[in-house]
Amino acid sequence: MTISVRFAGMGGQGIIFSGIALARGVSLYEKRGGKDLYAIQTQSYGPEARGGSSKCDVKISESENFYPFVEIPDYLVLMSQPAYERFIDVTNKDTVVVLDEDAVESRPDIEYYDIAATKKAEEIGKRIVANVVMLGAFVEISGIVSKKSIQKALCDVAPKGTESLNKKAFELGTALGKDAINAD
Amino acid sequence: MEDFFDLYRKDRWPTIFCPGCGVGTVMNCFYRAFSELDIDQDRVVFVSGVGCSSRIPGYIRADSIHTTHGRALAVATGLSLSNPDLKVIVFTGDGDLGAIGGNHFIHSSRRNADMTVFCINNNIYGMTGGQASTTTPHRAFSTTTPYGNMEFPFDLAELAVTAGANYVARWTVRNVKELIGSMRKALVKNGFSFVEVASPCPTGFGRRNKMGDPKQMYEWLKIKSVRKEKSEFWNMDPVDLNISGQITIGEFVDRNRPSLGSMLKSMMNNE
Amino acid sequence: MRLEAGTYFMQGNEACVEGAIAAGLRFFAGYPITPSTEIAERLAERLPEEGGIFIQMEDEIASISAVIGSSWVGAKAMTATSGPGFSLMQENIGYAAMTETPLVIVNVMRGGPSTGLPTMPSQGDVMQAKYGSHGDYEIIALAPATVQDMFDLTIKAFNFSEIYRVPAIILSDAEVGHMRGKFTVPKKSEVLERRMRTDKVWHDGFAYDESLVPRFPVFGRGFRVHVTGISHDIAGYPRTDPEVHEELVRRLSEKIIGNRDKISLTDIYNEDSDRFIVTYGSPTLAAMEVIGNDPSIGLLQLKTLWPMPEESIRHVAKNVKEILVVEMNMGQVFKEVQRIACLEGCENVRLLSKVGGEVHTPQEIVHSLRRC
Numbered sequence A: 001m002t003i004s005v006r007f008a009g010m011g012g013q014g015i016i017f018s019g020i021a022l023a024r025g026v027s028l029y030e031k032r033g034g035k036d037l038y039a040i041q042t043q044s045y046g047p048e049a050r051g052g053s054s055k056c057d058v059k060i061s062e063s064e065n066f067y068p069f070v071e072i073p074d075y076l077v078l079m080s081q082p083a084y085e086r087f088i089d090v091t092n093k094d095t096v097v098v099l100d101e102d103a104v105e106s107r108p109d110i111e112y113y114d115i116a117a118t119k120k121a122e123e124i125g126k127r128i129v130a131n132v133v134m135l136g137a138f139v140e141i142s143g144i145v146s147k148k149s150i151q152k153a154l155c156d157v158a159p160k161g162t163e164s165l166n167k168k169a170f171e172l173g174t175a176l177g178k179d180a181i182n183a184d
Numbered sequence B: 001m002e003d004f005f006d007l008y009r010k011d012r013w014p015t016i017f018c019p020g021c022g023v024g025t026v027m028n029c030f031y032r033a034f035s036e037l038d039i040d041q042d043r044v045v046f047v048s049g050v051g052c053s054s055r056i057p058g059y060i061r062a063d064s065i066h067t068t069h070g071r072a073l074a075v076a077t078g079l080s081l082s083n084p085d086l087k088v089i090v091f092t093g094d095g096d097l098g099a100i101g102g103n104h105f106i107h108s109s110r111r112n113a114d115m116t117v118f119c120i121n122n123n124i125y126g127m128t129g130g131q132a133s134t135t136t137p138h139r140a141f142s143t144t145t146p147y148g149n150m151e152f153p154f155d156l157a158e159l160a161v162t163a164g165a166n167y168v169a170r171w172t173v174r175n176v177k178e179l180i181g182s183m184r185k186a187l188v189k190n191g192f193s194f195v196e197v198a199s200p201c202p203t204g205f206g207r208r209n210k211m212g213d214p215k216q217m218y219e220w221l222k223i224k225s226v227r228k229e230k231s232e233f234w235n236m237d238p239v240d241l242n243i244s245g246q247i248t249i250g251e252f253v254d255r256n257r258p259s260l261g262s263m264l265k266s267m268m269n270n271e
Numbered sequence C: 001m002r003l004e005a006g007t008y009f010m011q012g013n014e015a016c017v018e019g020a021i022a023a024g025l026r027f028f029a030g031y032p033i034t035p036s037t038e039i040a041e042r043l044a045e046r047l048p049e050e051g052g053i054f055i056q057m058e059d060e061i062a063s064i065s066a067v068i069g070s071s072w073v074g075a076k077a078m079t080a081t082s083g084p085g086f087s088l089m090q091e092n093i094g095y096a097a098m099t100e101t102p103l104v105i106v107n108v109m110r111g112g113p114s115t116g117l118p119t120m121p122s123q124g125d126v127m128q129a130k131y132g133s134h135g136d137y138e139i140i141a142l143a144p145a146t147v148q149d150m151f152d153l154t155i156k157a158f159n160f161s162e163i164y165r166v167p168a169i170i171l172s173d174a175e176v177g178h179m180r181g182k183f184t185v186p187k188k189s190e191v192l193e194r195r196m197r198t199d200k201v202w203h204d205g206f207a208y209d210e211s212l213v214p215r216f217p218v219f220g221r222g223f224r225v226h227v228t229g230i231s232h233d234i235a236g237y238p239r240t241d242p243e244v245h246e247e248l249v250r251r252l253s254e255k256i257i258g259n260r261d262k263i264s265l266t267d268i269y270n271e272d273s274d275r276f277i278v279t280y281g282s283p284t285l286a287a288m289e290v291i292g293n294d295p296s297i298g299l300l301q302l303k304t305l306w307p308m309p310e311e312s313i314r315h316v317a318k319n320v321k322e323i324l325v326v327e328m329n330m331g332q333v334f335k336e337v338q339r340i341a342c343l344e345g346c347e348n349v350r351l352l353s354k355v356g357g358e359v360h361t362p363q364e365i366v367h368s369l370r371r372c
Helices: A015-029 A081-087 A118-125 A127-142 A145-158 A165-184 B023-036 B053-059 B072-082 B094-100 B102-111 B158-162 B174-188 B215-222 B262-267 C012-023 C037-049 C062-074 C083-099 C126-131 C147-165 C174-178 C240-259 C285-293 C312-316 C334-341 C364-372
Strands: A002-010 A037-044 A053-061 A075-077 A096-100 A112-115 B044-048 B063-066 B089-093 B115-123 B169-171 B192-200 B225-228 B248-254 C006-011 C028-032 C052-056 C077-083 C101-112 C117-121 C138-143 C167-171 C180-185 C224-227 C266-269 C277-281 C296-301 C304-305 C322-325 C349-353
Touching: A002 A015, A002 A127, A002 C012, A015 A053, A015 A127, A015 C006, A053 A081, A075 A081, A075 A127, A075 C126, A096 A127, A096 B023, A096 B053, A112 A127, A112 A165, A112 C147, A118 A165, A127 A145, A127 B115, A127 C224, A145 A165, A165 B158, B023 B053, B023 B174, B044 B053, B053 B063, B053 B089, B053 B115, B053 C224, B063 C062, B072 B094, B072 B102, B072 B115, B072 C028, B072 C052, B072 C062, B089 B094, B089 C138, B094 B115, B094 B158, B094 C077, B102 B158, B102 C062, B102 C277, B158 B169, B158 B192, B158 B248, B169 B174, B169 C167, B174 B192, B174 C126, B192 C174, B215 B225, B215 C349, B225 C167, B225 C277, C006 C012, C012 C037, C012 C077, C012 C101, C012 C167, C012 C174, C012 C180, C028 C037, C028 C062, C028 C147, C037 C174, C062 C077, C062 C083, C062 C101, C077 C083, C077 C167, C083 C101, C083 C167, C101 C147, C117 C174, C126 C138, C126 C304, C138 C147, C138 C296, C138 C334, C147 C167, C147 C174, C147 C180, C180 C224, C266 C312, C277 C285, C277 C312, C277 C364, C285 C296, C285 C322, C285 C364, C296 C312, C296 C364, C322 C364, C334 C349, C349 C364
Parallel strands: A002 A075, A075 A096, A096 A112, B044 B063, B044 B089, B063 C224, B089 B115, B115 B192, B169 B192, B225 B248, C028 C052, C028 C077, C077 C101, C101 C167, C138 C167, C277 C296, C277 C322, C322 C349
Antiparallel strands: A002 A053, A037 A053, A037 C180, B169 B248, C006 C180, C101 C117, C138 C304, C266 C296
């Protein structure tokens, strides 16, 4: 069993950061039935990763060696309209889309959740943590990994001095995720 | 050191050098300079690239590494960084240093890497039989410039000064006393020290330029060389201030910029 | 500090750095090039912490040159690069083989030829790693497929390089180098050191025993050894006699080929299958997924590429109907497998080639297997 997650948005939004936090949390802190879980994070490099669009994939598995690349994601987390246009068709009917409602105009005809991530981030004064709000929302909506594991990983990877800001953004995200599930 | 053969490997005599070659004089001057200094022969590494002058380390009774063409200074950089207690001495030539190894020359000077470099500049590729090098004079003949060299040559010493070397001097093989003095200074200098020696190659260069007799080549070096102090820089094009126009000789720089090794050391000690 | 035993989450290139440090790396010289740059960046920070030396050189030629110099004063030394830089290093790979200089080169392979696909993976440098420099010589090349391999095989590469006094090349690729995942640092990794010369004899710096590997006369200890890329005798002196050259060149090859079984690292899964996938590096993970879903298919993962693990390939070829070689090039290991399988009468060896800068998907392998 593997689970695929794709984060996509614009360069500078912290898309890669979210993916690393998720994969690290799963790899180091998450257990299933007392056993380790494995996750691989991959991303696009090169000119496409310098400004413009940004994409980061995470694949989670119970076995140690697995094909680490995401083809059709089970979860698609979108943070820009161009990312929506580029990746919305690389899905199937079971793909769950989580989108930043302020940054994405279109809506898909598959299951999706609107998250006011950018707005919430601006409310706490740091638009830059919108990605962490989205990560929190994704963790809540998917339920595939514990909040504790991801929070721990967030603390590892967050730049020094920003740990509490990231923690706050993550908690806001999980709350928004809960609201989105209830609104559904 | 009592004897020339305390420094050189007698079992490898005779050398491969042609009659009239300046390398022998340089080896002799180096023996004089080296033996006057209290340097432990077991704590010296000799490095070279490829060419006639690069064969010198093979004749020296010490740890020596004869590397690929042009790469001596890059190998020497790794050596001296990894064991700063060793004295690293490079023998090279105008082809090895000025052409194929030109980039390493610039950057070793810039880094002020800890090594002493002796370049025997004979204005020609001797080992391969007399092709034009980056220091072949304008209009001179060689096997690859049968109509005369259309290009202008490099001034290796000036290049080292500009790039940042701590000590730079140039002499001809006729200036034995000064050459020994500069070699001695270069050997004790921290950082990058460079001594260029204008040297005759009657076989590869002289024969094609009406100087086939070693005596003629020595005469040429005498006529061409001008001491820095007497040089009339102001009425010359800078590109002529080298072996083609005149061989400016003397000490060009003697300074104490921090060396690569000393900077590394202070970084490691958090200074 | 060397990483303590435990579980870590890192990029493949970072795990390679930690493997090198665990193996005792003391010197790194390199030049920035995608997709290997993270190795240089991390070492710039990590090596000084370990008391080792990091230097960024003016190009890849200078990088491998500095590594050679460092190795001769006894340091474990390494450089890291990718295609164009690896091409520039070829001359001194031959020099290191000829002068028996231990060193490690990490080549994080990207699409070629030329500048090619700087950010995307390929396995196009397999033949170049073995045959890129002029003349007859042997090197050792290892191919990691996972972040764990990047750590483990880097240590192995240092061990082989030190023991056999030969350049050891890690043929990684852009995917393995850039992917982030979990790896485990064991309590103790086997770390081997080169055999040093201890006596003070000046005239046989390259004398060898039955191992065919001369003891290393490290610079600065009074051995007064001469090292040259010219054909040389056991004194290290240049020689042009045909018999001296032949003895040297044959020994340089034999010291590696003669230890092929010790150097060959392979993993075999589903050994009794009559259809086998042979692969290495990134495509291995796709192949693992294939055999996980269909245990009737076997998998031979080559972790050593040079010298080619002939015994393992012959073993697999003995009883199979078909071998499918999966690689991200136009068929480099394929031709070797074809040649070796033929010795066991197995002629049905096919190639699943991919050169677009993407790793094979499990489906592509399944489709290719179905076609026969």
